[in-house]
Amino acid sequence: MASLSGLASALESYRGRDRLIRVLGYCCQLVGGVLVEQCPARSEVGTRLLVVSTQLSHCRTILRLFDDLAMFVYTKQYGLGAQEEDAFVRWVSVLGNLADQLYYPCEHVAWAADARVLHVDSSRWWTLSTTLWALSLLLGVARSLWMLLKLRQRLRSPTAPFTSPLPRGKRRAMEAQMRSEALSLLSNLADLANAVHWLPRGVLWAGRFPPWLVGLMGTISSILSMYQAAWAGGQAEATTP
DSSP states (O other): OHHHHHHHHHHTSHHHHHHHHHHHHHHHHHHHHHHHHHOGGGHHHHHHHHHHHHHHHHHHHHHGGGOHHHHHHHHHHHTTOTTOSOHHHHHHHHHHHHHHHHHHHHHHHHHHHHTTSSOSOHHHHHHHHHHHHHHHHHHHHHHHHHHHHHHHHHHHSOOOTTOOOOOHHHHHHHHHHHHHHHHHHHHHHHHHHHHHHTSOTTSTTTTOOOHHHHHHHHHHHHHHHHHHHHHHHHHHHHHOO
8 A cells, every 4th residue: 555655646746657657658668569579479469569658758748848947947046057066067967957958949849840730840850859868868977977986986085194084974975876876877878878779870879779679778767767766765755854
């Protein structure tokens, strides 16, 4: 009952529903792709699962029509990252926010073109939105790698003479941050693999992934993101007095 209550609570939020739709969509693509490619007797079931995956992806695209304002508020609040101590983290985050902010209107135009609301070439806008998504993911990967390197250096650096070692609480907090950055890194790498696949052919491995591999990368990313969100929520509850 507790798990059902937690799931119901998560589904009451937009982010919770989006995570569930995302993981279900990619799981359907993974299983459907495997059935179509490896099990001819089950190819009809696989095809139906791929259709479900496509529809769930369209659902998320439509829901993202309302994300611009939230992203704008977050970007405005972050500003130029004056609160960040590290200059590299600051500017990578600023560029990532800019890429995310531009991504949404480009995707909206592509969706509107596909729906014949606008008479423009949707493929160009899909390419532009995917490029911005890939750029954001690449910046996220760079940020996580940098943070992991800096945190590892701080944890492993020898204590200077006449200075006390790191308090246990601070060490645990840094280790928790490293775990979070590692999860973000793996999730972003999985998404980046798919983002490159959806770019025009000729760009690295663009267009070369079979449906099941796209589903696998997306499922890995989705599960890692859900685990990270659940773990962060548990940490917040544990530290609440």
